[in-house]
Amino acid sequence: MGLLPGFSSVVLAMALALLNAASVHGGKVLVFPVDGSHWINMNLLIEGLHTRGHEVTVVRTSTSWYIKEQSPHYHSITIPLSEAMNLEKQDFFVQFLAKMLVLQKEGASVMAFVSFYRQMLTTLSNIHHQACQVAEKMFKDKALMQSLRDAQYDVVLMDPGLPFGVLFAHELKLPTVFNVRWITSGEGHFVVAPSPVSYVPTSGSAVTDKMTFLQRVRNMFHFLLNIAIDNLVVSPHYNRLVEKYLEPGTNFYQLLQGADIWLMRVDFVFEFPRPTMPNIVYVGGFQCKPSKPLPADLEDFVQSSGEHGVILMSLGSLVKGLPVEITNQIAAAFAQLPQKVIWRLPGEPPSTLGNNTMLVKWMPQNDLLGHPKVKAFVAHGGTNGIYEAIYHMVPIVGIPLLFDQFENILRLEVRGAAKGVDVTKLTSQNFVETLQEVLHNPSYRDNMKRMSDLHRDKPMHPLDTALFWTEFVMRNKGAAHLRTESYKLPWYSYHSLDVMCLLLAVLSLLAALVVLSVYFLCFKLCRRKDKLE
Template sequence: MKSQMLPTIFIMTLALSVCGVYSGKVLVFPIDGSHWINMNILIKELYSRGHTVTVFRSSGSWYIKESSPHYNSITVEDVAGGFDEDFLKMLISRIIQIQADGKSSWKRLQVEWELMKLGPVMTQMEINVLAKLLDDHKLMQSLRDAKYDLVLADPVGASGGIIAHYLNLPLVFNVRWTVHSEGHFAIAPSPMSYVPMPMFELADKMSFLERVSNVFFFAFYEFQAQFLIRPLWATFTNKYFGPDVDYFQLIQGADIWLMRVDFVFEFPRPTMPNVVYMGGFQCKPAKPLPQDLEDFVQSSGEHGVVIMSLGTLVSELPRRVVEEMAAAFAQLPQKVIMRYTGEKPSTLGNNTLLVEWLPQNDLLGHSKTRAFVAHGGTNGVQEAIYHGVPILGVPLMFDQPDNLSRMRAKGAAKVMDIFSVNRDTFLQALQEVLHEPFYRENMQRLSRLHRDQPMQPLDRALFWIEFVMRNKGAAHLRTESYKMPWYSYHSVDVILFLLAVLATFMASFVFGIKFLCTKVCCKHKSKLE
């Protein structure tokens, strides 16, 4: 009798557990390009847990597909052009062209100028698309009727925060950057004395001149935000929400910030209760390689292999640079797998396999991989940490120099200027990373630290997304300090008040002493007379 009841009890328990699973509806506002790769990982995991996901995409999207087994999509037509693949490739080509003659302060200023000009252009593109969206009253009503549980967005664009406000929904960010700067700077205290501004390759231990530079860089970004970006958004929010709604406060008011870093990668700094660290959430154990690639790797013998990848956006480099790098690779005893889609270099050695695509995570996790020549994208750096592979960094643009400078500060990477390399300097740097135990030991130490945590980063991220669904937000974790004016936030008004009180007290004291002295003097004089 008991043996017959066991299957029934098991089935009833399973049914109760399934019924107890909360199935939510998530509205996603992603950013195209490499950011979508990260967002799509969360989307697939949400789908696997029974949630319904709807993704907003532009008709010009090149990564975000209209059809997917994991999500439904809403496509918004581009208005007068958009942030598409051609636009981004044109920008990358321009930045590479500026830097091609070598590294200098003037070149850096030129790059910053190009990026500064780009900010208002991209902002206006986003505003155009968002305005078209809000003007589609039928679509917006259908979004209200769908009764979503939350908005999941990337705050590099402000659209997710604005739509969450419009629909009165909780907001969760998948974030490293916001419309202004690195995510922490939007919500967490950031003392300039030891919190380095991103993009400028500073560490948390700064000299006096570096601290001066840090404050200058902070002021530079604030200037851009206040005078180039904020006026565009102010015009938009005034039209649709009135003068009391500030676009950046909508971003700062997000319930949960899922940060794509952790403190193995990042420098220690103040944070907030609603910041959840999921650095390396995209990393996973290596799978077996395709047989032809496995055969090539195994042919390396005891020397092992070197992997080179410059990410998905850079299709080719200046011809001279590629020729010099290939010539250096040819002198190595290691086998080299080089992802490159440009013209085949004439100096390519027999030990080098040129491919248009490679399974980066699986190669980094292979026992024969000895070093990773990388441009410094966040995903590649996190995968190298996860698998404990030292890096020879050759940054190109955006946050890549800053990412690699963090690895250099932690002793896990050597960094060089890709546009000034020759075969000798590149070979010397490669051999240093390959043969100096310092780099591998430090990277493996970071790998152990990264893996030594009670909960996997992806599981932690999904827990907090579902937490917000269950509890209709996370207001108890969110500070309201972002609503304070700057002089109140920094207690300038309190300091001025206390100084005024102190000055009044001191003036009264001095006046009283003078008054008493005058009275005493007058009495003394009258007695003498």
């Protein structure tokens, strides 16, 4: 017993030493995030880095929607803006969705669609122009730039959806880690990894990895369209910044491709198989975690559902853009079911709302999905919600609205874990039929359970994996040994067109020599024959 006090003091000393070591080796991280739903993922990484003893500094604008100036997990650098960027306006995507639904529902003319997409591309250009204005404000602020240099950061962590952070990483000579799914030209893999469009679906094409000929044509069309949009609409803004503020010969796209580590928010349980690269680390679903107990009012409502269980519905922040007639159809469908419904719906309640439906302005989505009484999840197909549903084994009724949501629901449908509904053709009748199929056909839940088992069967939680590789870059001053240099090759060298041209020229020369030789021999033989005659 006399040894215990001494033993306790040794343990205490070792614990203090470990704590001191953690603080000594804590690094400094400069973060360039994207506002909106992207911030949810980035903030988790920031909290994790802060917990591990790192000092985090976040670059934000004065008009940021989600990214607050004050936080216990990070310091902030606020760039003043007189007007909010489009992505930071809460009604921006709502208005965009409303216009899109009107065009689709009313069967608008080709010219109306062309006009809409021209407006969409103009808006996309403006978004990246606004991002470059933020960067320009920073470059022009000599005091700010000097403070960034003096801070001696270890790494730049950024979301390349708005990629101006790569310019500052280059200027400060810092390694870069991307927290990425989307990039200027679409899905991030297409920038850093080989992407044969014969079996790798392109952003916007909404096809599987098993394509018919016509689907491959469509996939190629979207691939070329994405490249054209990136080169003609997006990249010029950043190229002008590079020419103005970085040394001659610097190439923006090479800066983008040259990130040390790509933390890809992808899991192949959900994605289709495709080629990858050594510096791509897969962290899909890193926001997922076990559920916590519900607030008392929600728990009472959930328990009141009895054996029928609960349906959960959330369409994210875009739900305010749905027309009243669609929300009325949805509410009328819910009213026909024996299940209880918890529906995240800001704004006015639908006139057809049933007694079995609780409307909330916010809900603990992860905790509800983890509740054993939740039987189905009505969702728009956002990546965060899908991975949480996979984690908690809840089948999905999909109502995709915009962007990659159609592709996300398609992936789940292929795996038998979801069924989608076209929002422009939604009626209370077809919505009820879809809900009943997902609720009563056990294959949907079984397939989702299979996906969940595969998703969870990992040596490390995806968040721990993301934090490890971020710290790996900090410890090793980059990860150049994992990064291919192929991005520095001109396009004709990357595709070996110059080699093929050389081989073709050599073969042509050899063929010409053979032809000429045969011609010469024939000519000689003919002349000899003429002489003999």
